[in-house]
Amino acid sequence: MQKYLSLLLMACFAALAATAQPRIITGTVRDAATNALLPKVVVRVKGGSPSAITDAKGAFRLQVPAGPVRLQALYSGYNMQELLVNDGATEAHFRLQPAMLLQEREIAQQRKARLVHDMAMHSAPGVAIAYAERRMAPPPPAFNTEDYSPVNENDFHAVTDQPLSTFSADVDRASYSNVRRFLNSGQLPPADAVRVEEMINYFDYQYAAPRGKDPVAIYTDMAVCPWNPAHQLVRIGLKGRTVTADKIPPSNLVFLVDVSGSMEAPNKLPLVKHALKTLVQQLRPADRVAIVVYAGAAGLVLPATSGSEKTTILDALDKLQAGGSTAGGAGIQLAYKTAAENFLRNGNNRVILATDGDFNVGASSDGELQRMIEQERERGIFLSVLGFGMGNYKDNKLELLADKGNGNYAYIDNFEEARRTFVTEFGGTLFTIAKDVKLQVEFNPKFVQAYRLVGYENRLLQNEDFNNDRKDAGDMGAGHTVTALYEIIPAGARPNAVNWVDPLKYQQKSVISQDSHEVLTVKLRYKQPADNHSQLITQVLSYRQQDMAQAPADFRMCAAVAAFGQLLRNSAYKGQASYDQVLALARGAKGGDPEGYRSEFIQLVKKAALLQL
Structure with a gap:
């Protein structure tokens, strides 16, 4: 009997020992929003030990004690997640919620409550939505993978060495609304998010419409440079022909x-839907709209539908929901295929892309996307890009796509910006009046010792590109304006005003007469939307001495925005610029300001000044 009792005890001890053996738990950690696998996430038994770290593929392997255990996953920018792993289980899979999304949901609930109140006070829902969105901007994200192309500021060039300056026109204004988003959320923008020319071109300027056969007119002016009174500031303005909606x-x-x-x-x-709905309201029966979506895969949600069937189009937009990874390349391919199937020979054929630019599945390399878009551009299908969101915003990719697609690029940070893009400037957004618009400026050494182009760093062209009709350049829509500023060092200034290269030995003397008062000549090339051969326009600027205080209001506003951009970038060329100077210039140039954009600019300058303290 004692023998059997001993055997039973030994069996019990063996069973207990077996159950007490540690086991291995394997699993993965993913982003709940994008489904992307997350590397370097700490996975641990609750209490802190033992722990493991996920590998490059988001996988982990962790030895845990026997019995039920609670595992925790911790990752910067995400909320901690806790899972109960039952006795005998060998796998655990985490889906971490970005902290930003939870914050934004709270903001959304607050906005919804305000909208209900505001819509009771206002007769137009659009007014209520815009009012509520302006009252409270979303908070800065808890993590940041935003991506911007580097901006290497233009330097001064000696006219005797480089008398020509050549660049592509740029009507984009995404940088300004993106900068506004940062400042409204209590942050200074990254330096590379500040493209000075896009900030300048955000504003409307009262250039006269072209009167002749050309769809674009050129205007020039000069005044003392506000951030360096020893220099002059030259303004070059372009104005595109206005086309009425019925034309x-x-x-x-x-x-x-x-x-x-x-x-x-x-x-x-949600903001994408609001933006596209404003566009739908502008459509005519002759217009057609199709809707393509992409996430893990691409699909046609709505075939080409007449603009008269607004309810059908709006219902299709309302049903869109987010989820999955981002097959951006496949989506663009399907969108172009759909546009080609409904091509209008004498119409406006355009894909309008709305995204945060976070392509991570499929044809996602810049080279692949660029070649695809360039091929479709040659067929007459253009691409406009609308950027949204924060935290993972890919500005560099979206700017490239719009540039190569002969379209414009806008960042939509609130409903008001959507209204401006698709209501106030409907024609300019959708109808191209001139493509491949290039400028070349020749400076006269009699008046100009050196010059620098303010902004346009990623729009520079080789001088030889100006007469090359195969070289792609910017496009202008109906009613669009383009403004460029040059800071110039007058002839006769101290010789070491810039870092000179050695003088050239074989250069001929200037052919400009000493009696000439020409400071520079502006040449502009453009193509009609359906043509492959360019047309040439020229404009001469004659010398004049003018204090900035006496310059036209639009010129003073340009100078204020340029100085502001250089301050935000902490530019090496900001000279004596200050926030007080910017405010003084902008206040004096506000004028009637029917849309309130200049008043809003003044408020942004004040916010930036406080953030710099």
Whole structure:
């Protein structure tokens, strides 16, 4: 009997020992919004030990004690997640929620409550939505993978060495509204997010419309440079022909909407819907709209539908929901295929892409996307890009796509910006009046010792590109204005005003007469939208001495915005610029300001000044 009792005890001890053996738990950690696998996430038993770290593929392997255990996953920018792993289980899979999304959901609930109140006070829902969105901007994200191309500021060039300056026109204004988003959320923008020319071109300037056969007119002016009174500031303005809505050709539009998990936030897909709905309200029966979406895969949500069937189009937009990864390349391919199937020979054929730019599945390299878009551009299908959101915003990729697609690029940070893009400037957004617009400026050494182009760093061209009709350049829409500023060092200034290269030995003397008062000559080339050969326009600027205080209001506003951009960038060329100087210039140039954009600029300058303290 004692023998059997001993055997039973030994069996019990063996069973207890077996159950007490530690076990291995394997699993993965993913982003709940994008489904992306997350590397370097700490996975631990609750209490702190033992722990493991996920590898490059988001996988982990952790030895844990026997019995039920609670595992925790911790990652910067995400909320901690806790999972109960039952006795005998060998796998655990985490889906971490970005902290930003939870914050934005709270903001969305607050906005919704305000909208209910505001819509009771205002007769127009659009007014209530815009009012509520302006009252409270979303908070800065808890993590940041935003991406911007580097901006290497233009230097001064000696006219005797480089008398020509050549660049592509740029009507984009995404940088300004993106900078506004940062400042309204209590942050200074990254330096590379500040493209000075896009900030300048955000504002409307009262240039006269062209009167002749050319669709673009050139205007020039000069005054003392406000941030360096020893220098002059030259303004070159372009104005595109205005086309009334009834004269705009029919449009074949494809809305290409990113519905991946990264678009879930209130300032992304919900704002996309509001933006596109404002455009739908402007459509005519002759216009057609199709809707393509992409996430883990791409799909056609709505075939080409007449603009008269607004309810059908709006219902399709309302049903869009975010989720999955981002097959951006596949989405663009399907959108272009849809546009080609409904091509209007004498119409406006355009894909309108709405995304945060976070392509991570499929044809996502810049080279692949660029070649695809360039091929479709040659067929007459253009691409406009609308950027949304924060935290993972890919500004560099979206700017490239719009540039190569002969379209414009806008960042939509609130409903008011959507209204401006698709209501106030409907024609300019959708109807191109001139493509491949290039400028070349020749400076006269009699008046100009050196010059620098303010902004346009990523729009510079080789001098030889100006007469090359195969070289792509910027495009102008109906009624668009383009403004460029040059800071010039007058002839006769101290010789070491800039870092000179050695003088050239074989250069001929200037052919300009000493009696000439020409400071510079502006040459502009453009193509009609359906042509492959360019037309040439020229304009001469004669010397004049003018204090900035006596310059036209639009010129003073340009100078204020340029100085502000250089301050935000902490530019090496900001000279004596200050926030007080910017405010003084902008206040004096505000004028009637019917849309309130200049008043808003003044408030942004005040915010930036406080953030610099």
